[in-house]
Amino acid sequence: MADIELQAVEKHFDGVAALRSVTASIQDGEFVALLGPSGCGKSTLLRVLAGFEAPTRGQIRIGAREVANAETGQAIPPEARNIGFVFQSYALWPHMSVRRNVSYPLEVRGLTKVARVARTDAALAATGLMPFADRMPADLSGGQRQRVALARCLVSDPAAVLLDEPLANLDVALRSSMQAVFSDFHTRTGATMVYVTHDQAEAMAMADRIAVMSDGEIVQFDTPEKLYNQPDNLFVASFVGEGTVLPIEAVTIGQVGMEAQVLGSRIAITSQDENPNLICLRPENISICETSDLRAQVVRATYLGGTYRLDLQTNSGAMVVAHARQRHAEGTQLGLSISNPWAFTEV
Structure with a gap:
């Protein structure tokens, strides 16, 4: 296995930058997800790592x-980099x-038949494919085909494994089960894995760290917990998780620490900055409290299974999201209490 180092990597196509000075370190045996919207450069970065594209x-x-x-x-060619690549199309x-x-x-590497059989059997066993060894790809489900692609990657004992949205073609239930397959594969092999996805739930479930990309740059590279709870900037706060980013009207130091004037109320905040100007308000920061002076109207209530998502419009016009155990009809006026949201500075 191996660590991966990228130093000021750029990739231009016809003079247009697809990657902009990407610098990152991926540790040996780490599972890293590249997360971002379509066109942000994550697949281009993976192809540059694999050697399918040369950096500019x-x-x-x-x-x-x-x-x-x-x-x-x-420019070492892909076949000489000892990297496994799992494609979206299998x-x-x-x-x-x-x-x-x-x-x-x-076979291409010229291994003996005995060595080929031993390593192939080990890869089939590791991916649960031994009962399907004699079947043709046309006779397999989508999840089974993806396991074959993973086994073919595993058999070469690669230094790193690159995966380009490998679950995008699968249905929701199968994607969930295949997440467990990839996580188990990583635990068993200890392989360094770089996984491209636009699905943040997928990235959060599997990755040790996530590189959030926007416009060809890594805008934050952190653990899932840190990205969700302590976003560095407006893009990450808005893209990762659900919630609302709101401007801070004023910041003071109170008896219990840093406080901010938000939505006409003074609330305690957590921040690493001396004078933050935005808060990231997650649903868990909001609770219904009828004695509160902060009021909001229910715009929509969506059942999530066990809880309801409430889209709320405050008296100031700002939209926020809360979770509740019971349904509240559209138009209902509720009191809200806000507890200790994360605050940051956006220039």
């Missing part, structure tokens, strides 16, 4: 080897059985 600027190191350097012209050979699909990379 910057350097990339995988383990002890420098695999790309735009300044010196160094990319299976339709005329080969499951076993042959998995073992074919070893």
Whole structure:
């Protein structure tokens, strides 16, 4: 396995920057997700890591080897980087059985038959595919085909595994079960994994750390908990999780710490900045309190299974989101209490 280092990596297409000075360190054995909206550069970054695209600027190191350097012209081809790549489309050979699909990379490398059989059996067993070894890809479900792609990646004992939205073509229930497959695969193998997705729930469920991307840049690279609870900027606060970003009218230091004037009320906040100007208001920061002077009207109540999502409009016109155990009819006036939201500074 190997760590991955990117230093000021850029990629331009016809003079337009798809990646902008990306610098990041991925630790050996870490599961990292690249998360962001369509067009943010996450798949381009994965292709540059794999060697399918050469960086316009910057350097990339995988383990002890420098695999790309735009300044010196160094560009180790994909097949020589010892990286596994799992595609969204599975990319299976339709005329080969499951076993042959998995073992074919070893045939190309010229391994002996005994070595091929041993490593192929181990990969099939690790992905639960041994009972399907003699089937053709056309006879498999989408989840089984994705397991074949994962086994084919595993059999080569790669230094790192790159996955480009591998669950995008699966239904919701199957995606949930395949998340467990990928997580178990990572736990068993200890492989360094870089996983591209636009689904934040998927990234939160599996990744050790998440690199949130926007407009070709990594705007925050942190644990799922830190991204949700302590976003660095407006984009991350708005993109990750649900909730509302609101301006702070004034900040003071009270008896219990930092306080902010928000929505006409003074509330305690948590921040690493001396003078934050925005708060990130998550549903768990809001509770219904009929004795509160802060009032809001229910615009919509959506049942989530066990709880209701309430879209609320405050008297000042701001929209906020809260969760409640019972349904509140549209138009109902509620009192709200806000507890200790995260505050940050956006220039």
